[in-house]
Amino acid sequence: MFSPFHKRDTYTPINFSNSQVFPLLFLLAVWPPLCYTSTMKIILSTLNSRYTHSAIGLRYLYANMQELQNDTHILEFTINEAIQGIAEKILDQEPDILGLGVYIWNVDKIAELIHILKKVAPKLIIVLGGPEVSYLPFRVNLDAADYIIQGEGDRAFYELCKKIENDIPAERITPISLPDLKNIKLPYEYYSDHDIQNRYIYVEISRGCPFECEFCLSSMDEKVRAFDLEVVLEEFEKLWERGARNFKFVDRTFNLNMKAANMVLDFFLSKEPPYFAHFEVIPDHFPKSLREKIKSFPHGALQLEIGIQTLNPEIANNIARQLKLDKIEENIAFLENETTAHIHLDLIVGLPGESLESFGKNLDELMRLSSCEIQIGILKKLSGTHIKRHDETFSMVYSDIPPYDILQNTHLSFKDIQIMKRFARFWDIYYNSGNFKRSLKLLWEGESVYENFYAFSLWIYEQTDATHKISLQRQAELLFNYLATRKLRNKADVAKAMIPDILKLKGRALPAYLKPFANDVEVASKLGTSGFNKRQN
Ligand code: SF4
Numbered sequence: 344m345f346s347p348f349h350k351r352d353t354y355t356p357i358n359f360s361n362s363q364v365f366p367l368l369f370l371l372a373v374w375p376p377l378c379y380t381s382t383m384k385i386i387l388s389t390l391n392s393r394y395t396h397s398a399i400g401l402r403y404l405y406a407n408m409q410e411l412q413n414d415t416h417i418l419e420f421t422i423n424e425a426i427q428g429i430a431e432k433i434l435d436q437e438p439d440i441l442g443l444g445v446y447i448w449n450v451d452k453i454a455e456l457i458h459i460l461k462k463v464a465p466k467l468i469i470v471l472g473g474p475e476v477s478y479l480p481f482r483v484n485l486d487a488a489d490y491i492i493q494g495e496g497d498r499a500f501y502e503l504c505k506k507i508e509n510d511i512p513a514e515r516i517t518p519i520s521l522p523d524l525k526n527i528k529l530p531y532e533y534y535s536d537h538d539i540q541n542r543y544i545y546v547e548i549s550r551g552c553p554f555e556c557e558f559c560l561s562s563m564d565e566k567v568r569a570f571d572l573e574v575v576l577e578e579f580e581k582l583w584e585r586g587a588r589n590f591k592f593v594d595r596t597f598n599l600n601m602k603a604a605n606m607v608l609d610f611f612l613s614k615e616p617p618y619f620a621h622f623e624v625i626p627d628h629f630p631k632s633l634r635e636k637i638k639s640f641p642h643g644a645l646q647l648e649i650g651i652q653t654l655n656p657e658i659a660n661n662i663a664r665q666l667k668l669d670k671i672e673e674n675i676a677f678l679e680n681e682t683t684a685h686i687h688l689d690l691i692v693g694l695p696g697e698s699l700e701s702f703g704k705n706l707d708e709l710m711r712l713s714s715c716e717i718q719i720g721i722l723k724k725l726s727g728t729h730i731k732r733h734d735e736t737f738s739m740v741y742s743d744i745p746p747y748d749i750l751q752n753t754h755l756s757f758k759d760i761q762i763m764k765r766f767a768r769f770w771d772i773y774y775n776s777g778n779f780k781r782s783l784k785l786l787w788e789g790e791s792v793y794e795n796f797y798a799f800s801l802w803i804y805e806q807t808d809a810t811h812k813i814s815l816q817r818q819a820e821l822l823f824n825y826l827a828t829r830k831l832r833n834k835a836d837v838a839k840a841m842i843p844d845i846l847k848l849k850g851r852a853l854p855a856y857l858k859p860f861a862n863d864v865e866v867a868s869k870l871g872t873s874g875f876n877k878r879q880n
Pocket residue numbers: 552553554555556559560561562595596625650
C-alpha cells in the first residue's frame with residue numbers, strides 16, 4: 344500500500360505554549376512565505392525496476408520544490424505492478440500536476456500509464472523527465488504528456504510548476520542547460536526510514552563523464568561536475584546515523600578524481616562493518632593510494648562494476664572508447680589477487696565491426712584474467728548517442744521497441760544475435776550465479792570458454808526450448824548429462840565436481856542420478872554462499 348511520501352517516517356508533534364503562539368501568529372501575518380499554500384497538489388512518481396531500488400531523481404525534485412514542497416508528494420511503484428492499479432493510486436491523491444521519471448526500463452509502461460490517466464482524468468497535467476525523454480527521437484509515443492523536461496530537471500521542474508500555477512505559457516518541450524550543482528538542494532534527508540531499512544540508497548558525488556564511448560548516454564555530458572564533497576559527506580554521515588548500510592554510487596567514473604574517491608573510501612573505512620558500497624569504475628585507473636584503500640575493505644563490503652565492453656583495439660577505436668590493455672590486465676589481476684572486493688565486468692555483443700570470434704576472444708581473455716562475474720549485454724541504440732553514425736557502414740539494424748537492441752549487422756545475423764541473447768541468459772544462470780562453480784569448469788577445461796559455452800547453450804536450448812523457468816535441479820541435470828554424453832567426461836568425475844556444488848547450500852537434496860557417486864565424494868557441504876554476489880542493480 345502506498346501513502347504520500349513524508350520527509351521522515353517518524354513524526355514528532357510540536358506543542359506551542361501561549362507565549363509562543365502570539366509571536367508565531369504575528370510572524371505568519373507578516374511573512375507570507377511561511378504561510379504559503381499552493382492551490383495545486385503535485386505528485387512525483389516513477390516505476391522502478393525492482394522494489395529494492397529507490398529513485399534518487401524524485402528526491403532531488405522534491406528537495407528543490409521550495410514553497411511548493413508541502414503540496415508535493417512522492418509515490419514510487421515498480422514495473423511489475425498493474426498499470427491501472429498505479430493510475431488508481433495516483434488519482435486517489437487528486438493531483439493537479441504529475442511528474443513522471445522516464446527510463447529505458449519503464450518507458451513502455453509510462454506510455455500506457457499516461458494513456459489511461461488522460462482518458463479518465465484529462466485535466467491532470469503530466470510532466471515527463473529523465474534520460475529516456477532527454478534526447479530525440481522518442482521511439483515510444485508520449486504525445487499525451489503535457490510537458491517534457493530534457494536534461495537535469497532538479498530545479499526546472501519547480502520552475503515549470505510555478506509557471507503552470509501562475510498561468511504563464513511554457514514550451515511543451517524544454518531543454519535544460521546544465522544546472523550549477525551548488526544551487527541544487529541535496530536529496531538525502533528525503534530517503535525515509537523505511538527506504539533506509541529496506542532499499543538501496545542511491546548517492547552521488549559527481550555528474551557526467553569525460554569519455555566519449557559512442558553507445559553511452561553519459562558520453563553526451565559536456566563535462567564532469569562535482570558536488571561539494573564536505574557537504575555530501577555530512578549527508579552520508581546523517582544517513583549512516585539513521586541506519587543506512589547499502590550505498591550505491593551512481594557516479595559514472597568514480598575512480599577519476601582520486602582525492603574525492605579516497606575521501607569517500609575513507610568515510611566507509613572509518614565505519615564498523617557490515618555495510619555495502621557499490622561503485623562504477625574505469626578499468627585503467629587504480630593508482631597506489633586507491634589500491635591500498637581497496638585492499639583494506641572487509642569481505643563483502645565493496646562492489647566494483649567495471650565496463651570492459653571489448654578488448655579488441657579496432658572495435659574500441661570504432662566506438663571512440665579508450666582501451667589501455669596493459670593497465671586493464673594489471674588492474675584486474677590486482678583486484679582478483681589482492682582484494683576481497685566483488686568485481687563485476689561488462690562485455691557487449693554487437694558493437695560495430697565486432698564478430699562473434701572477436702567477442703569470443705574477449706570472453707576467453709577476461710576468463711583468463713579473472714574468476715569474477717561477467718555480465719554480457721546486447722548493444723542498444725539510445726537516442727542522442729553517436730553510435731548511429733555506424734548505421735550505414737556496418738548495416739546496423741536496431742529494434743525501435745525498448746530496450747532498442749541490435750537485431751543484426753554486417754558481422755552478426757539476426758540468428759547470431761538471438762543465439763547470443765540466449766548465451767547471455769544461460770551464462771547468467773550457470774556462471775554468474777556461482778551455482779556450478781566446480782562442475783562448470785569441466786565444460787572448458789584447458790579449452791576456449793566461449794566455444795564450449797556456446798555449444799552448451801545451443802544444446803540447452805534444443806533440450807528446453809526455453810531460457811527462463813528452468814529450475815535449479817533441471818539446470819544441474821542438463822549440465823551433468825551434457826558433460827557425460829556430449830563431452831564424454833567420466834560420470835564419477837562429473838559427480839565429484841557437481842555434488843559439492845549442489846550440497847553447498849543447506850537443505851538441497853542430492854538428485855537420484857548423483858546418489859550412486861555420493862559415497863566417493865567428500866562433501867564440502869557448509870561452504871556458505873553460492874559463489875558470486877548477484878548483480879544488484
Ligand atoms: S561507457 Fe563509461 S566511460 Fe564510456 S562514456 Fe559511458 S560512463 Fe563514460
